[in-house]
Amino acid sequence: MVKAIRVHKVGGPEALSYEDVELPAAGPGEVRVKHRAIGLNYIDVYDRSGVYPAQTPFIPGSEASGDVVAVGEGVTEFKVGDRVAYTARLGGYAEERNVAAKVLVKLPDAIDYETGAGMMLKGLTAQYLLRRTYKVQKGDTILFHAAAGGVGMIACQWANHLGATVIGTVGSADKAKLAKDNGCHHTILYRDEDFVARVAEITGGKKCQVVYDGVGKQTFPGSLDCLRPLGMFVSFGSSSGAIEAFNIGILAQKGSLFATRPTLFTYTAERADLLAMCDDLFAVIASGAVKIPVTQRFALKDAAEAHRALEGRDTTGVTILTP
Structure with a gap:
């Protein structure tokens, strides 16, 4: 038996139940991982609340790091004692779990467990946003919503x-201040300022090549008005609610814009892509150019408290749950 957080009925943070769960032996193609650190993400809220439907009961959690304690049949890439990290849908809020070897990566010695747990989903999200969805170039001007959040602080x-x-x-x-300390040249207080007007002011009316928007309803369609002609709107989350259906003709009216709604798990579906993305992420972290800011820690048993803080926008950077 291991301790884990389970959701038996979707709902608010109170739906997170800390309990004993029976864990079978690692099956074919699986690795048993003893978690050292678990990342907290907004996708966990979507799962817990039913925005992303999952069969109950389920264990939430989409990124973690730890040590290999057993390997299943057919696994040759990992051995007991390896330091590993992963991002995978569901199952992370537990002391130990079985995870498919195909989603695991070895954690470099230079990267500690908390950094490993905090960088997989968020760091790989930043990687595909900046390097694949829209390839940011020197001289570009970008707008990143929620710049002091977990993905935002890494991406900026x-x-x-x-x-x-x-x-x-x-x-x-x-x-x-946090955003400026973590890469932002300009910050906009969206509660007090018109972000569309401020972007126009900051850029001298030229606007941005790309807008990265994980907020959703609250920032749409204003985000489109921050783009120059042929600019790209990248919607990768909806922390304020989903963007409702809109007339695609608005993209033509606002300057022949591009719009996309990517997901990390599409970009990492092929193992070769996952490994290449991790190499890119690990390299930029090892160089010191990007730091993973772990700013809050909660015990796994206090996951409900962590969710309340996240939903109340009382967290910044990376939040870690410790088993």
């Missing part, structure tokens, strides 16, 4: 490193 450092001018929206003066 990385975009700055790539030579872009980085504009970030944040919810408070404290978060503005």
